[in-house]
Amino acid sequence: MATERIAAPSSVLLPTAAVPSRELIWTGCYTADGGGRGIGIGALHAGTDGTLRWLGLAAAADSPSFLAVHSTFDVVYAVGEAARTVTAYRRSGDFGLEAAGRGWPAGDAACHVAVDPQGRFLVVACWGDGQVLLYELDHDGGITARFAAAASTLAGRPSRAHASLMLDDGRVMTTDLGHDLLRVWNYVPAQGLRLDHELALPRDSGPRHLVQHPGGSVLVVTEYSIEVAVVQRSPESGTFRLAGMVPATTAGALPGDSAAEIALAADGRHAYVGVRGSNRIGVLEVDAGGSVVRPVADVASGGDWPRHHLVRNGRLHVAHERSGDVVTYLLDPVTGLPGEAAGRVDLASPTALVPAADMPSPTR
Incomplete structure (x- = not known):
């Protein structure tokens, strides 16, 4: 199928009918303060054929490099990576966002945000x-209070927290790239996060992003070693252990590579890992319990520096930070492999693709 290229104007909002939330995808980016060309949080419309269309700028913001959505309300949370903030935005109109109060202070290079279900x-x-x-x-x-969790300390190596995952048992798991750690936390109201336990991964593997399989295992992509760590929870103690490390690609890591995002198909049978540098998507088969993972194919991502990707409704959408585009692929329902590119949308310095909460469009 021919690839369609659609320009994304920097500030013009395209006229459109009210867009249902289930068809909206919010986009994060790097702006000038982060070395990018973006201007804020954007909005894409996912058509019935899975291809994307640029709707316009939802809210001007400084380097909103990662986003998360509230499970009940039409609220979007964005980190300001260079500004060291996190801000809540409420939906206004068809696809606009308005800041709900001030930006709250965060830490240096705030790069990821996740919301409790x-x-x-x-x-x-x-x-x-x-x-x-x-x-x-x-x-x-709305954001009401801020609590700092206990720091990870390891002599001679800086801590590099990178992502958090809300586990199905109510706990929170975070990654630390610098210390090669997974940290599991309990939430204590009015106090914040209390450390439950830690799990060390192989030195210099660099755990980055993570996802929980329906079977309970957590799959962690390692930025430096380009692998997927499979960690499993003990049914007796609830403690996680490392079950294995598998290559994230069939061809292995190439010079200059760094892994980025990991995402699961809706049925959990396949995982997809973005690899920057060689610009590949590693496709992996996952067994029903999520404990056995095997790389089956490497596919060109279709652009430069696949920083983030989204698997949704049988499609794979890949955001390329450096080439400034999002490329869409139809996934084979049996093999899970991406086919020929089905569409392409220009998007300045994209860093995140996050579906809007599945709820009716606002009337205000």
Whole structure:
């Protein structure tokens, strides 16, 4: 199928009918303060054929490099990576966003945000200084308080917190690139995160992003070693252990490579890992329990520096930070492999693709 290229104007909002939230994808980016060309949080429309269309700028913001959405309310949370902030935005109109109060202080290079499924809090990971920060939320998704979690300390090596995952048992797991650690936390209201236990991964592997399989295992992509760590929870103690490390690609790591995102297909049968440098997507098969993972194919990502990707409705959307585009692939329902590119949208310095909460469009 021919690839369609659609320009994304920097500030013009395209006229459109009200867009249902289930068809909206919010986009993060780097702006000038982060060395990028973006201007804020954007909005994409996912058509019935899975291809994307640029809607316009949802909210001007400084380097909103990662986003998360509230599970109940039409609220988007964005880190300001260079500004060291996290800000809540409420939906306004068809796809606009308005800041809901001030930006709250975060740590150096705040690079990831995730929201508790029950809407009680959000967690921000800061790559620059290793901080893990919890922000409590009020009854309609506003930020009300900030708590710093205990720091990871390891002599001679800087802590580099990079992501958090809300586990299915209510706990939180975070990654630390610098200390090669997974840290598991319990939430204590009005106090923040209390450390439950830690799990060390192989030295210099660099755990970056992570996802939980429906079977309970957590799959962690390692930025430096370009692998997927499979960690499993003991049914007796609840403690996680390392079950194995597998290559994230069939061809192995190439010079200049660094892994970025990991995402699962809806049925959990395949995982997808973005590899920057050689610009590949590693496709891996995953067994029903999520404990056995095997790389099956490497596919060209279709652009330069695949920083983030989203698997949604049988499509794979890949955001390329350096070439400034999002490329969409139709996934084979049996093999899980991406086919020929089905569409391409220009997007300045994209860093995140996050679906809007599945709820009716606002009337205000």
